[in-house]
Amino acid sequence: MALFLDLDNTLLPSKPAYDFAIGECAKDWMERGLGDGFFSLYESARKKVKNRLVGHSSNRLRLLCFKLMMDEVKNQTNFKQESDLKHQSVQSGFQTKDISDVLWMEERYHLHFLSYLKSESKKEIYQTRLFPKLVEISNQFPVFLTTNETLRTQLLKVSSFLPEFFRFTLITSEEVGFEKPSTEFFSYVLESSKQNPEDCIMLGDNWEDDVQGANRHGIASIHIPKMWGEDADLIKYPSTSKIPIWTASNTVTALDFARLWLFQSQK
The missing domain is CATH 1.10.150 (DNA polymerase; domain 1)
Known part of the structure; x- marks a missing residue:
């Protein structure tokens, strides 16, 4: 998982x-x-x-x-x-x-x-809603940050924003040599995680790079058009693919669902 x-x-x-x-x-x-x-x-x-x-x-x-x-x-x-x-x-x-x-x-x-x-990270919405959830999930399941960027840039971002005790593995397109949604990128991520695609779930804002990329590689996914959408809705996207896609109104809702999905998949 x-x-x-x-x-x-x-x-x-x-x-x-x-x-x-x-x-x-x-x-x-x-x-x-x-x-x-x-x-x-x-x-x-x-x-x-x-x-x-x-x-x-x-x-x-x-x-x-x-x-x-x-x-x-x-x-x-x-x-x-x-x-x-x-x-x-x-x-x-x-x-x-x-x-x-x-x-x-x-x-x-x-x-x-x-x-x-740094200024944004101090806001209550991150400190009380997002960050504690990230830390909790990262203590329960392996977390992989998968990004189309250079390593130095993403290290700077993460160190400036995300909570200190958040556990993760960072994988950038610079390290892989290919960007999402390429086969090379997702193959590298799956190999690094040592997981089967059906045991993983991908969360992202980019429909093509994150959602469609994961779907083509047998990974369930959740599309998050807005980080902080006001509702708490999550709906299944109508698709002919056997690999499920959901759409979440915000990141916290997506994380809650992903955590439940991972627990249920363990059984």
């Missing part, structure tokens, strides 16, 4: 943390004197990174985005210089001195992201 849990937007509020961090980074960019148009530059860079590195964990690295943004700023500056100074030799491209700006922006991003998570 094993519980597979997605991390981002299932156990911790990554989306609002991300929005907060990018908003603060825009201010940092301006204060650093790196120019205007942060949001358009960032979205363009993010799209390029995503398209170029489809299926690779590195497509989530903000460092790559900030490096591309700096490339674009330098190219724009050099184009203007070359237009104004046609007969003067001009340095072009990324320069050694620009490295500190890129690294500084990445550092600021993580600072803002983690500060949001």
Whole structure:
């Protein structure tokens, strides 16, 4: 018996943390004197990174985005210089001195992201409803955090947010070399858990990566569209698959059901 849990937007509020961090980074960019148009530059860079590195964990690295943004700023500056100074030799491209700006922006991003998570983790809804339940379940069944991210990023998130006595095994797509919902990823998770797929259940917010990915590999799953939906409903999703799928209104409801399902499956 094993519980597979997605991390981002299932156990911790990554989306609002991300929005907060990018908003603060825009201010940092301006204060650093790196120019205007942060949001358009960032979205363009993010799209390029995503398209170029489809299926690779590195497509989530903000460092790559900030490096591309700096490339674009330098190219724009050099184009203007070359237009104004046609007969003067001009340095072009990324320069050694620009490295500190890129690294500084990445550092600021993580600072803002983690500060949001730390503040959020202190809220009563986490302290009294989610965290005690995670600790209790992790003392009863093996728990595997399965995520499409880089290892360093997820270690930072977990250490900043989840409770100290929560027991788990963390598996990232960077370690596996493949992202959910690939066969390689789920095969690795099942091999690591030393469990049969029919004895496991997957919880996650992403329909394709978490739910459909698990279903295709014979693992029961619960879809959690919202971490903190107001109702306490859980319904079985109408599917032709023999592997059950449920939809839960929030993470706590999903955890309660998963815990009961694991106990019943033991008998």
